Amino acid sequence: MILLRDDTTDTGCGLALVTTDLTSSPADLITRYEMRWSIEVTFAEARHLLGTGQAHNRTRAAVERTVPFGLCCYTITVAWYALHGHQPGDVAEHRRRAPWYTTKTAPSLSDMVAKLRRVIIAARCIPPAQGQPTEQEIRTVQQTWAAVSTNAAA
Template sequence: MLYDLAPPRTGKRGRPALKDTRLGTAKDLAATLAFVPFQITRYQRTETVHLAETTCLWYGSFHTRTVRVILLRDDDTDSGYDLALVTTDLTTPAPALITRYAWRWSIEVTFAEARDLLGAGQARNRTRAAVERTVPVGLYCYTITVTWYVLHGHHPSDTADRRERAPWYTTKTDPSVSDMLAKLRRAIIAARFLPTRPGQPTDQEIRAVQQAWATASLDAAA
């Protein structure tokens, strides 16, 4: 619940008020605040949106710390709001904060994919060291998977092959992390079951090592 800022001290005895008039919810604010059009850039697009903001208290979460509530209404929305942000940043212009918020989308997607695809954050650890290490290791595995795919696993036909197997992805233009992970798994399985595994010594190399050991043994005995 949102409240107006605390009123000035009255000079009377007793505890001063920590909050003023109850403002209600973001929905209530959207019905009273004036929305102003702005050009903002988010998700690689520049578009017109309508913003409204106020400075108040989110008393239940931040107690007496002052916050800003920023409401965004898309250009084709007539009432209410499409996005509500609460921030303790009291100086940055609202359009810049909307852009900054949009930047976090890729970060949140990374966390979700690391959790859902690689199990990061799902381990039932109890010791402090294990808790501090498990999630970073999961994120490292995520990074290694993407790096391997970019350097060694990518093929121009990957997206087309995926769309052929899943034709409902009509707008798919790039491989997803799940596609990268599936290809890495196939590459690992193929490497394990190749007729000749890379890195195995040849018979000639084995005999050369055995001969070197035998010579070393004779020298030690002498």
């Protein structure tokens, strides 16, 4: 067992690490714990924010697909935010709405999910902008491409 505490206090401990590994040094065990922390945070966020692991599956295949699918959704959300959703003022806007986050320097997964939800809702509610193709126009182009590729193959 390794007991850790902040240098500024002399009472109690802030963290207790218990291990069965008797060959590694305390520094190695603490480093291993630190490296694992971001993975555990990812799993917790996927459970709490995206519902991963809350499905009531009955079949083996469904059970084996649910968590990986949820983690893929997590990845897609972060990738979407990095490529299309991030705005430089996002953190400042969050601080304005929640002034107790004085040390917030980067968006959290919760921020990313909230923004993705807002974008999806807006896309459903706001009519397409001028110059944007309608669904019928998109289908017409796709049918034309299919017809041309069929004729070229013949």
